[in-house]
Amino acid sequence: MDSAPHSAGDNYWQRNLAICVFGSFATIFAMTLVLPFLPIYVEQLGVEGHAAVAQWSGIAYGANFLSAGLIAPLWGRLGDRFGYKPMLLRASLGMALLMPLMGLATDIWQFAGLRLLAGIAGGYASGAVILVAAQTPKARSGWALGLLASGVMAGNLLGPLIGGSLPPLIGLRPIFWAAGGLIFVAFVATLFFVREMPKTRPPLTEDQTSGWSQIPNKGIIMTMMWTGLLLMVANLSIEPIITVYVRSLVQNVGSGSVFGENTAHVTFLAGLVVSAAALGSILSASWLGKVADRLGHAKVITMALAMAGLLVIPQAFVTHGWQLIGLRFLMGLALGGLLPCVAAVIRHNVPQNLVGTVLGYSLSSQFAGQVLGPLMGGFVAGHIGTRAVFFGTAALLFLGAACNFKVLRASRHA
The missing domain is CATH 1.20.1250.20 (MFS general substrate transporter like domains)
Structure with missing residues (x-):
């Protein structure tokens, strides 16, 4: 290829x-x-x-x-x-x-x-x-x-x-x-x-302009774009409600807890929750990428999505801030290598002269996820309830894992 x-x-x-x-x-x-x-x-x-x-x-x-x-x-x-x-x-x-x-x-x-x-x-x-x-x-x-x-x-x-x-x-x-x-x-x-490296610049043909005609595994590319969007939605769906959710946890904690004095620590604790997921992703991204180079990127994507889905569900039932921090950290570990794996799968399945074009569309889908995630999270929390955000996010992650598993079975080129 x-x-x-x-x-x-x-x-x-x-x-x-x-x-x-x-x-x-x-x-x-x-x-x-x-x-x-x-x-x-x-x-x-x-x-x-x-x-x-x-x-x-x-x-x-x-x-x-x-x-x-x-x-x-x-x-x-x-x-x-x-x-x-x-x-x-x-x-x-x-x-x-x-x-x-x-x-x-x-x-x-x-x-x-x-x-x-x-x-x-x-x-x-x-x-x-x-x-x-x-x-x-x-x-x-x-x-x-x-x-x-x-x-x-x-x-x-x-x-x-x-x-x-x-x-x-x-x-x-x-x-x-x-x-x-x-x-x-x-x-x-x-x-x-x-x-x-020196880049050859042949005249663009109609096929090269459209791009899709040169890509044999179009289903894989579309699945990777959907996966990138899904990942950003899953990461950011909690953003609009994190402070409100943390406040409810702080108010439910007894005065003997380190966070139980009142709501003075809400913003600090909310920052820790957000930072925990980011820290987990930082620690796991290169390691998961290395594992994916050996086992196959699609396999790692499928397993990581399923594991993240399992970790989202208990976040709806936590009673203390440290529990939410720990679960978000573990979720960050699971999701940290996904975007690199998505880019690697695309890079392996498109011609060299289309790498930038296709990755550009993939990045656009991720930006769309950055916009849709907070919007969806805020809407669901406002109309259904805070816990529904976690259940909905888990369902999306499981759906993404199923789609990637189907693609993995259909093609071994990733």
Whole structure:
């Protein structure tokens, strides 16, 4: 399937991986630094009233994901055509310029517009996935993509933690400027240290433009896109209700517990719950990728989805915060290697000249999951009940495991 030689790339794919891990961590860390104080900044831009601040904060937060999801297939196709390194340079330089501009915004429309542009111009981590998937030897792709995923998740974990402590020290606007500087460091590292194999650029035919005609295992590709969307929905479905759910646990705990004094620890405990899943994923991503390289990526995906489904159900019945933290950590361990495995399966089942295009569509499905997950979780919790969110998420994970098992039985090429 993959006819492109890797002999030249074998000399520097590990260095490319190291720079991509650093660049992905730096860009994600910088972008998430602003999340803890986003509503405060929105208020400083002239938005008044609790409802308006919440609404504009959601718009500014979601604008980045919306535009990034819509543009990802285009960047993937251009990467196939002109090279993946130029896509990394475009993304990192674009974000390095836009982040300081966010710190100079004078009204909410400017800020929301710049967040939208950041999603269009950015996507370093997404581009890094495509470059690593395309240039890493197939036998090591699961491990390499898992290591890259660990860098991304570490940025997602540490960015908000550090960002929440910076405003009292340096103020809000300087954080945007510092974030832009950090992303520029990633741009410089990518410019001077990432090497890409020479890319042949034959004229695009109609078949190459459509892409699907060159893919023999279309069912596998569609299943992987569905799996990526499902994973993001499962991870984020609890996000809108986590604080409310944790508050109910804290209120039910006796005063002798470390969390039982009243609701003063709710936000802290909610942060631990979210961080526990991220930490589990960081620890397991590269290990699960290595296991998948030996056993088969589709097998690991199926088992991980089923295990995660089993771990979601008891989360609906916990009575103490530490129980929820432990279960979310275990769920993170189970799910940590899934996105790298999804990318590896796609990389193994599409021609080399379509890797970026197809992975771009896969990334779009994941961005869609990031939007749908919180929406679905909030809707179900509001109309049916909090526990129904966990049961619904478990059902989706079991359905995903069944679909992947069916594909595994139908084809052994993954």
